[in-house]
Amino acid sequence: MRKKDLKHPGTERRDFLKASALLAGGALLSGMPFAGVYAGASDVIKVALIGCGDRGTGAAFQALTAKANVRLVAMADAFQDRLDKSYLALSTKFGKDKVNVPEGQRYVGFDAFRKAIAKADVVILATPPGFRPMQFEEAVNQGKHVFMEKPVATDAPGVRRVLAAAEEAKRKKLNVVVGLQRRYQNNYRETIRRIQDGAIGDIVGGQVYWNSGGVWVRPREAGQTEMEYQMRNWYYFNWLCGDHIVEQHIHNIDVANWIKGSYPVSAYGAGGRFLRTGKDYGEIYDSHSVQFTYADGCSVMSQCRHYEGCANRVDESFQGTKGSVYLSANNTGTLRDGKGNVIFDHNGKMDPNPYQTEHDELFDAISHREYKFEDADRAARSTMTAILGRLASYSGAVVKWDEALNSQVSLFPDQLAWDAVPKVVPDASGNYPVAIPGQTKVV
Incomplete structure (x- = not known):
């Protein structure tokens, strides 16, 4: 671009x-x-x-x-x-x-x-x-x-x-x-190529999900500096991970951008820490729900969460003016016309490992x-889309693409050394500051 x-x-x-x-x-x-x-x-x-x-x-x-x-x-x-x-x-x-x-x-x-x-x-x-x-x-x-x-x-x-x-x-x-x-998986390549050829018309809405039980936790060990602890437990600190909407849910968000053929102009969302609230979970949320709006007015609803014992879902659905599509990483790619009839069904159980x-x-x-x-440009923009979602969820505000991309807020430490102090540190009780919608400024 x-x-x-x-x-x-x-x-x-x-x-x-x-x-x-x-x-x-x-x-x-x-x-x-x-x-x-x-x-x-x-x-x-x-x-x-x-x-x-x-x-x-x-x-x-x-x-x-x-x-x-x-x-x-x-x-x-x-x-x-x-x-x-x-x-x-x-x-x-x-x-x-x-x-x-x-x-x-x-x-x-x-x-x-x-x-x-x-x-x-x-x-x-x-x-x-x-x-x-x-x-x-x-x-x-x-x-x-x-x-x-x-x-x-x-x-x-x-x-x-x-x-x-x-x-x-x-x-x-x-x-x-x-x-x-x-982007290297056959069911996505074949199905999205047909969408780009007009199989279901113009995309007017979509839903993308990464709902799972969460990932590993690495407890603090005796003698660790704060820098070492955060790097060992990197998933729970935004300067290292970006929150799971960025580190994990980017896969589904990237599919939305791929299918839409563009990037959102704004995001509006909500989220918080409801189940994973302890000290071991650093500063990140355990759930995000974000509405991404594209320049043509299309909205894609995005949801990711780390809840144990709940229904998991990792997939993407989109609606077009002439039909709909369902995609998932288990080699599913199904296109339907406006009456619900299957017009393409990828059957790729033996597909290569992407x-x-x-x-x-x-x-x-x-x-x-x-x-x-030359993947880096589009991957950077999909990364920015996921960051846009995090900013919207953390702030509770409608955040626009331009203001987010041009933000001067840097999460990276001023110095990299084992005895250096990261920008986010725990309080006297060992708890880390967490974003509060309506109060936290993100750009």
Whole structure:
């Protein structure tokens, strides 16, 4: 998208859909010279893993499983124990031919990522999302292709930083794939292609959900500094996670933007902490309900919650002028006409794993020296959409896209060190401040 679209999320739908169809399908961006990344005459693609937790280790596994000649050569993490665990798992599974990471190329610390990036052709970014903007920027500055997990930021300054780096990545012809894996899942690709071809007319409404029992909690341990505790329990602090509407529900929100062919102009919502209220849950809400309004007046209702013992739901539904669609990650994609008759039903029980497909397609493009993927821009805008929802839920106000994107509120600490103090700290009782609708200022 052009830079002017920062202030105009309701971009011409036809242009958006055309670009989305090309990129989501991995179409070659023809006429663009490929950014060379190989050292010497070898066809080995050297990979650095930044962030060695479960998701990072899983992403490295998928990269090493791709058909291309991929080798892990560097690793970085803030914590030695996470790096060691990841290295042991990967080296045991793949052996030294695929995992060739000498001790001198296993880097630990806040600045370790810069050293690891320098050793590789392709970088996997899988740290907590708050670190993504500076790490993506560094990878692009060093001229590396990138796979990065979602979301790509946790606040508006971070989104703007990613958008700027995305433009530089395009200029350098660097492939960038983002882990919004529904974009690489056949039932979504096939069903949404038919929607873009007009199968159910213009989209006039929608509902997206990520309702589940919640995720892990890591209790405070004796001797931890506040910085270490927050980084170990990162899901519950907004500078690291963004709240679960950003870290998790972004998948469904991104589908809404994909189907609408644009981004919301405003959001209005509610939320709070009703069940997950203890000290271990940091500052985030356990539920959000947000109405996103697009430039054409269409409203998409968004709901996410972390409630144990309740009905779970993770899917997307949309209504058009000529019919409706239902989608879910379990390979469902069903289109109905205005009378409820099924006009398309994706039957993909044996579909490829989209987590693997992301890496297969990325490394295939790199191995063939093709420039195909520029996911960062749209992923940044979907991240901003989720942040917009959080701001609306926290404040209780109608929050507009422009004011949210241009916000100068930065959640990131002023200093990164184990003895540095994050911007949000507990009170004398160990409780963290929580947003109060009607009182909390968010932009």
